[in-house]
Amino acid sequence: xxxxxxxxxxxxxxxxxxxxxxxxxxxxxxxxxxxxxxxxxxxxxxxxxxxxxxxxxxxxxxxxxxxxxxxxxxxxxxxxxxxxxxxxxxxxxxxxxxxxxxxxxxxxxxxxxxxxxxxxxxxxxxxxxxxxxxxxxxxxxxxxxxxxxxxxxxxxxxxxxxxxxxxxxxxxxxxxxxxxxxxxxxxxxxxxxxxxxxxxxxxxxxxxxxxxxxxxxxxxxxxxxxxxxxxxxxxxxxxxxxxxxxxxxxxxxxxxxxxxxxxxxxxxxxxxxxxxxxxxxxxxxxxxxxxxxxxxxxxxxxxxxxxxxxxxxxxxxxxxxxxxxxxxxxxxxxxxxxxxxxxxxxxxxxxxxxxxxxxxxxxxxxxxxxxxxxxxxxxxxxxxxxxxxxxxxxxxxxxxxxxxxxxxxxxxxxxxxxxxxxxxxxxxxxxxxxxxxxxxxxxxxxxxxxxxxxxxxxxxxxxxxxxxxxxxxxxxxxxxxxxxxxxxxxxxxxxxxxxxxxxxxxxxxxxxxxxxxxxxxxxxxxxxxxxxxxxxxxxxxxxxxxxxxxxxxxxxxxxxxxxxxxxxxxxxxxxxxxxxxxxxxxxxxxxxxxxxxxxxxxxxxxxxxxxxxxxxxxxxxxxxxxxxxxxxxxxxxxxxxxxxxxxxxxxxxxxx
Amino acid sequence: xxxxxxxxxxxxxxxxxxxxxxxxxxxxxxxxxxxxxxxxxxxxxxxxxxxxxxxxxxxxxxxxxxxxxxxxxxxxxxxxxxxxxxxxxxxxxxxxxxxxxxxxxxxxxxxxxxxxxxxxxxxxxxxxxxxxxxxxxxxxxxxxxxxxxxxxxxxxxxxxxxxxxxxxxxxxxxxxxxxxxxxxxxxxxxxxxxxxxxxxxxxxxx
Numbered sequence: 038x039x040x041x042x043x044x045x046x047x048x049x050x051x052x053x054x055x056x057x058x059x060x061x062x063x064x065x066x067x068x069x070x071x072x073x074x075x076x077x078x079x080x081x082x083x084x085x086x087x088x089x090x091x092x093x094x095x096x097x098x099x100x101x102x103x104x105x106x107x108x109x110x111x112x113x114x115x116x117x118x119x120x121x122x123x124x125x126x127x128x129x130x131x132x133x134x135x136x137x138x139x140x141x142x143x144x145x146x147x148x149x150x151x152x153x154x155x156x157x158x159x160x161x162x163x164x165x166x167x168x169x170x171x172x173x174x175x176x177x178x179x180x181x182x183x184x185x186x187x188x189x190x191x192x193x194x195x196x197x198x199x200x201x202x203x204x205x206x207x208x209x210x211x212x213x214x215x216x217x218x219x220x221x222x223x224x225x226x227x228x229x230x231x232x233x234x235x236x237x238x239x240x241x242x243x244x245x246x247x248x249x250x251x252x253x254x255x256x257x258x259x260x261x262x263x264x265x266x267x268x269x270x271x272x273x274x275x276x277x278x279x280x281x282x283x284x285x286x287x288x289x290x291x292x293x294x295x296x297x298x299x300x301x302x303x304x305x306x307x308x309x310x311x312x313x314x315x316x317x318x319x320x321x322x323x324x325x326x327x328x329x330x331x332x333x334x335x336x337x338x339x340x341x342x343x344x345x346x347x348x349x350x351x352x353x354x355x356x357x358x359x360x361x362x363x364x365x366x367x368x369x370x371x372x373x374x375x376x377x378x379x380x381x382x383x384x385x386x387x388x389x390x391x392x393x394x395x396x397x398x399x400x401x402x403x404x405x406x407x408x409x410x411x412x413x414x415x416x417x418x419x420x421x422x423x424x425x426x427x428x429x430x431x432x433x434x435x436x437x438x439x440x441x442x443x444x445x446x447x448x449x450x451x452x453x454x455x456x457x458x459x460x461x462x463x464x465x466x467x468x469x470x471x472x473x474x475x476x477x478x479x480x481x482x483x484x485x486x487x488x489x490x491x492x493x494x495x496x497x498x499x500x501x502x503x504x505x506x507x508x509x510x511x512x513x514x515x516x517x518x519x520x521x522x523x524x525x526x527x528x529x530x531x532x533x534x535x536x537x538x539x540x541x542x543x544x545x546x547x548x549x550x551x552x553x554x555x556x557x558x559x560x561x562x563x564x565x566x567x568x569x570x571x572x573x574x575x576x577x578x579x580x581x582x583x584x585x586x587x588x589x590x591x592x593x594x595x596x597x598x599x600x601x602x603x604x605x606x607x608x609x610x611x612x613x614x615x616x617x618x619x620x621x622x623x624x625x626x627x628x629x630x631x632x633x634x635x636x637x638x639x640x641x642x643x644x645x646x647x648x649x650x651x652x653x654x655x656x657x658x659x660x661x662x663x664x665x666x667x668x669x670x671x672x673x674x675x676x677x678x679x680x681x682x683x684x685x686x687x688x689x690x691x692x693x
Numbered sequence: 694x695x696x697x698x699x700x701x702x703x704x705x706x707x708x709x710x711x712x713x714x715x716x717x718x719x720x721x722x723x724x725x726x727x728x729x730x731x732x733x734x735x736x737x738x739x740x741x742x743x744x745x746x747x748x749x750x751x752x753x754x755x756x757x758x759x760x761x762x763x764x765x766x767x768x769x770x771x772x773x774x775x776x777x778x779x780x781x782x783x784x785x786x787x788x789x790x791x792x793x794x795x796x797x798x799x800x801x802x803x804x805x806x807x808x809x810x811x812x813x814x815x816x817x818x819x820x821x822x823x824x825x826x827x828x829x830x831x832x833x834x835x836x837x838x839x840x841x842x843x844x845x846x847x848x849x850x851x852x853x854x855x856x857x858x859x860x861x862x863x864x865x866x867x868x869x870x871x872x873x874x875x876x877x878x879x880x881x882x883x884x885x886x887x888x889x890x891x892x893x894x895x896x897x898x899x
Contacts, residue, residue: 174719243726251719277726281733289741289836296825298832299750300741306748306829315737661850668854671867 051198054135061198090627092176093586097183098161099480102473104187105155108146111194113547115143120504120540123533126525136521137204138223142197144207149231150190152327152461155469157186157241159330160269162480163472164245166577166584167263169254169593174247176625177673178240184635185237192642193230196223200646203227206519208316209290211301211309216294222646228291229642233635235283242276245269254576257595260354263575264340264347264598268333271357272326275364279322286315295645310375317368325364328460329357331468332399335421338475339403340599341573342418343410349402350598356395356402363392373444382441389439393432400425415571416490420471423498427463431456434509449519452512455505462501470497470550478566482583486564489553497546504539507532574599581689587624587677590686591617619683621676628673634663717870724874728881731844735885738840739892742833746897750828756897758818764894767810768886771845774803775883778876785872790863793872794856800879801852804845811842834893841889844882851875 051057075081088096118139122131131139165173173179196202203223205214214224249270253262262270290312292298299307340347347353369377369385403425412418434456438447447453478484511532516523523529557564569578576593577584579601597603604614641656643649746755781796815835818824825835855871862868 174714175723239730243723243730246726247719247723251722252714277730278733281730282737285734285737285741292832292836298825298836299748299829300745300832300836302829305750305752305827306745308744308748308829311741311744315741665854668851668871669858671862 049199051201056135057198064198085629086627089632090180090629092172092180092625092627092631094161094165094173094176094179095480095584095586097179098158098163100183101154101158101161101186102480104190105151105153105158108151108154108190109547112143112146112151113544115139115146117540117544119143120537122521123523124537125534126523126527126530128522131521133521134204137519138202140519141203141206141209141227142193145193145203145227145231146190147461148207148323148327149234150186150193152465152469153234153238154186154190155473156272156327156330157182157238159265159334159469159472159476160241160245163476163577164248164266164269165252166479166580166588167266167575168249168252168257169576169589169595170248170252171588171622172625173244174252175244177628177631177667178244180628181631181634182237182241182244184631185240185638186234188635188639189230189232189234189237189642192233192639192646193226195643196226196230200226208320210316211290211293211307211312212303214290215302217302224294225291225646225648228287228294229646232284232287232291233638233642235280235287238276239280239284242273242280246273246277249273254593254595257600260351261595261598261600264336264350264353265330265333265575267354268329268331268336268357271361272329274358275322275326275329275361278365279319279326282315283319283323286312286319289315291645295648313372313375314368317371318365321368321371322361322364324457324461325360328464328468329360331424331465331472332357334468334472334475335403335424336399337575338417338421338471339406341475341571342413342415342421343407344413344572345406345410346599347402348405348408349398352398353402356398359395360392363388363395367392370439370441370444373441374448386439386441390436393436393439396432400429415474416485416487416494417471417475417571419491419494420467420474423494424463424467424471427459427467427501431459431463435460447512449517450512451508451516451518454518455508455512458505458508462505475571476577478570478582479577480583481561482566482581483557483561483564484566484570485553485557486560489549489556493546493549493553495546496542496549500539500542500544500546502539503542504536507536507539511536569601574602576601579604585685585689587622587682590619590622590682617686619679619686621678622682623674624677625674626672628667628670630663630667630670634660637663717866717873720870721873721877724877728877731881735837735840735888738833738837739888742837742893745829745833748829749831752827752831753821753823755823755830755834755893758821758823759894759898760814760817761894761898763810763814764890767807767814768890770803770807770810771883771886774800774807775880777803778879782872782876785864785869788864790859793864794859797852797856797859801849801856804849804852804879808842808845808849811838815839838889838893841882841885844885848875848878848882851878 075084088100091097118131119136122128122136161173161179165171200222203209203214203219203226205219205224205227209224209227212218214227249262249266289298289300293300293302293307299305301307301309301312303309336347336353366388367385369381370389373382373385403421407422434452438444438453438456474485474490511529514527514529514532516527516529516533523533566582568581570582571578576595579593580589594600607613637656637659639656641653641660644652644654644656749755777796778800781793781800784792784796815838823831825832852875855868855875858871859868
């Protein structure tokens with residue numbers, strides 16, 4: 038009995054690697070610390086009532102962002118470990134198997150568990166405030182989306198200490214990801230972690246589309262919509278069409294592994310190439326999903342900090358919509374070398390080049406907005422300005438890669454690695470950082486001090502170029518991706534060494550940001566932000582920071598793109614809005630179902646990972662019961678009485 | 694009935710006070726978007742089936758196993774159930790809760806009949822050596838048709854749940870929204886079945 042238990046444990050837990058043992062201890066200590074702090078300060082009830090069961094879009098947004106920053110840390114540590122391994126030839130820091138796991142989890146976490154939730158966090162906090170709404174269209178579904186993402190991410194991360202991490206690359210190409218080549222449970226963790234959080238992403242896409250279509254403030258016509266909201270809308274269109282493809286693709290891979298089907302296997306008629314087509318039909322739109330909201334953020338910031346209307350509003354809108362359409366017709370450029378033939382390659386090369394045109398339009402719009410503007414160099418604006426040259430270089434190397442014949446040279450080299458990091462870090466990460474700094478006072482009610490933020494900005498930026506510029510060169514010299522070590526005779530080591538220094542500089546930049554936030558939290562009372570700390574232009578700045586739970590005491594109007602700016606102009610001329618007439622506000626009630634249902638999804642996912650059918654059935658039954666319970670509950674909302682609104686407004690406005 | 698009407702009035706007032714967004718209208722729009730995502734889901738499965746249907750790896754071929762009479766009976770049952778679910782909505786719009794529940798029961802029974810025939814068809818195929826793991830083609834067939842069957846099964850459970858809610862609460866704004874949504878869903882499954890019938894079965898035997 039004991040022997041069997043031991044044997045089980047040695048397979049169940051990841052063993053034999055000192056790095057993992059270290060992580061085990063760290064995770065254990067963190068959990069004990071969190072549990073004891075919550076118990077000591079008697080905060081369990083507070084946690085449950087205010088966060089775990091909340092349906093308030095602002096709190097959900099904050100939880101998304103916190104989770105994504107934790108994931109940024111984990112993905113970043115993965116990156117630094119890889120850079121350490123590659124710093125010198127013949128390094129023996131990570132074994133090849135461990136290296137495979139690290140690059141797989143780095144990619145998956147950064148895209149799906151860092152970029153996506155960061156983006157959803159910004160959607161949640163800002164979109165309802167920008168369009169003058171009290172909440173999103175489906176607050177319950179919104180909470181469910183968050184918890185599905187969170188528990189999906191936890192399931193994926195669990196693979197690190199239990200069962201073993203996936204190691205077939207961030208998109209898990211078969212046949213490598215099939216049972217024949219990856220018999221362990223790592224791939225199952227990959228499939229179920231992404232699957233569970235993917236359902237949440239799809240639901241968020243639907244939720245925000247309906248929110249933007251149906252809940253805009255009176256007067257806010259489509260061409261009066263703030264640009265960030267437009268970017269969210271175009272992103273949601275892509276999510277709606279792309280995420281079901283991912284769901285099916287992963288489901289089919291799972292059926293291959295679990296039920297013995299032959300969709301992508303090498304035997305009995307399976308077709309691995311089909312997986313690669315399907316996954317990129319989702320995967321390419323996915324990169325536009327994450328980058329479009331960043332474009333939206335930049336548009337808001339550039340206009341606010343140049344004190345000018347956004348240049349070329351309509352062309353910006355059309356550029357975004359064209360990108361969301363074209364993003365579905367470029368997927369095959371990820372495998373020009375796989376022998377689709379000249380005609381197919383030519384088609385996808387042309388569509389890929391076409392998509393650079395609307396992107397170029399946007400860059401000019403931002404530049405012309407700044408032209409003759411009164412520019413203020415606050416941190417959000419600095420990230421925006423740094424983004425432009427970075428994204429231009431990233432975009433140009435993208436056009437180079439889209440030239441199909443030339444791609445045979447670039448394919449899977451470090452040139453490609455440098456390219457997509459340049460657009461994803463320079464575009465997405467810089468954009469979300471800019472957005473976080475910009476909307477931080479709105480989220481938390483206090484300003485962050487600029488000094489540490491500027492240190493963070495410069496270390497990140499210098500680190501970025503030091504890290505990735507050498508990678509273009511080393512890629513052209515023949516270094517391929519996913520290489521765990523190389524010899525002295527390759528001539529690659531100097532460039533790799535420089536690249537590693539750059540990576541650590543970015544790590545230092547991250548530490549500066551953590552210090553900046555910690556410092557802000559310590560001094561938050563002295564850093565109190567007004568409702569409109571940046572002299573903003575859109576409706577979110579017209580209400581106190583942080584926003585009250587009902588957002589707007591009185592539904593605002595949205596007659597102009599920069600409605601709040603126009604309102605301020607009117608007030609300066611002495612035209613004041615009429616005294617507000619309050620009415621009871623209709624609000625959704627908190628619910629524990631989203632959290633509990635997601636926990637059941639986690640249980641089901643865990644059961645499927647290890648092939649324990651009883652556990653999977655138990656989990657799915659729990660999910661079903663939660664759905665029925667929700668369908669049968671009719672007491673889902675309440676009204677905030679006028680007295681309470683008056684009291685809240687008086688106390689908030691008094692301090693503004 | 695009068696009670697139902699009164700309740701309806703009350704909920705209606707809630708839905709439209711102080712320029713509030715109508716939650717039922719938003720739910721229907723949201724459900725349309727969900728259906729779009731479901732269309733994509735089925736499109737991927739159809740594409741997979743079309744790519745893999747000839748990859749039989751020397752095993753049985755689907756077209757030899759299709760028994761059209763059974764398939765036609767399934768089609769008849771599902772199409773009729775779509776019609777009866779439409780009648781259910783008509784009854785709802787006239788405020789006749791009992792008639793509504795009865796039509797839903799008939800819809801559910803027809804749906805269950807469809808499922809029974811489909812399961813019988815699957816079992817027959819497995820007996821003839823065409824099982825899930827036989828080849829890429831068999832796996833693609835069972836996954837595509839089975840996903841539709843799974844949708845029908847979930848719809849049945851959902852419909853039964855709604856019958857209880859109707860019995861308890863009558864026709865209110867909320868239950869009306871729910872019935873509208875499930876009837877959309879049911880018609881959608883019907884449309885998917887037409888494509889299954891054409892692409893999987895008719896193109897298979899021709």
